[in-house]
Amino acid sequence: MIGERIAQIRKEKGWTQKDLAQATRLSRGYTAAIEEGNQQPKIKTLALIASALGVTIEELLR
Structure with missing residues:
Protein backbone atom coordinates (compact mmCIF):
# COMPACT_ATOMS: atom_id res chain seq x y z
CA MET A 1 0.00 0.00 0.00
CA ILE A 2 1.36 3.41 -0.99
CA GLY A 3 0.47 5.08 2.30
CA GLU A 12 13.33 6.32 8.23
CA LYS A 13 14.14 9.99 7.73
CA GLY A 14 13.10 10.72 11.31
CA TRP A 15 10.26 12.95 10.14
CA THR A 16 6.87 13.42 11.74
CA GLN A 17 3.69 13.76 9.71
CA LYS A 18 3.90 17.47 10.47
CA ASP A 19 7.40 17.60 8.95
CA LEU A 20 6.15 15.95 5.77
CA ALA A 21 3.15 18.25 5.61
CA GLN A 22 5.37 21.31 5.93
CA ALA A 23 7.82 20.04 3.32
CA THR A 24 5.04 19.38 0.81
CA ARG A 25 2.75 22.28 1.81
CA LEU A 26 -0.08 19.77 2.16
CA SER A 27 -2.17 19.63 5.30
CA ARG A 28 -1.11 17.27 8.04
CA GLY A 29 -4.59 15.75 7.99
CA TYR A 30 -4.33 15.02 4.27
CA THR A 31 -0.87 13.44 4.54
CA ALA A 32 -2.11 11.35 7.50
CA ALA A 33 -5.13 10.22 5.46
CA ILE A 34 -2.84 9.15 2.62
CA GLU A 35 -0.66 7.16 5.01
CA GLU A 36 -3.74 5.52 6.57
CA GLY A 37 -5.11 4.58 3.14
CA ASN A 38 -8.15 6.84 3.44
CA GLN A 39 -7.09 9.08 0.54
CA GLN A 40 -5.71 8.12 -2.86
CA PRO A 41 -3.29 10.85 -3.94
CA LYS A 42 -3.01 12.01 -7.51
CA ILE A 43 0.25 11.47 -9.39
CA GLU A 59 10.36 3.91 -4.81
CA LEU A 60 7.04 4.92 -3.27
CA LEU A 61 5.24 2.31 -5.35
CA ARG A 62 7.46 -0.62 -4.31
Missing part, protein backbone atom coordinates in the same frame (compact mmCIF):
# COMPACT_ATOMS: atom_id res chain seq x y z
CA GLU A 4 2.38 2.51 4.31
CA ARG A 5 5.44 3.01 2.09
CA ILE A 6 5.27 6.80 2.51
CA ALA A 7 5.04 6.37 6.29
CA GLN A 8 7.97 3.95 6.27
CA ILE A 9 10.24 6.30 4.31
CA ARG A 10 9.13 9.28 6.38
CA LYS A 11 9.96 7.47 9.61
CA LYS A 44 1.07 15.16 -8.96
CA THR A 45 0.75 14.79 -5.18
CA LEU A 46 2.86 11.62 -5.21
CA ALA A 47 5.56 13.50 -7.11
CA LEU A 48 5.47 16.25 -4.50
CA ILE A 49 5.76 13.76 -1.63
CA ALA A 50 8.52 11.80 -3.36
CA SER A 51 10.49 14.96 -3.97
CA ALA A 52 10.14 16.05 -0.35
CA LEU A 53 11.30 12.65 0.85
CA GLY A 54 14.18 12.55 -1.64
CA VAL A 55 12.98 9.44 -3.44
CA THR A 56 11.39 8.62 -6.81
CA ILE A 57 7.73 7.84 -7.35
CA GLU A 58 8.84 4.33 -8.29
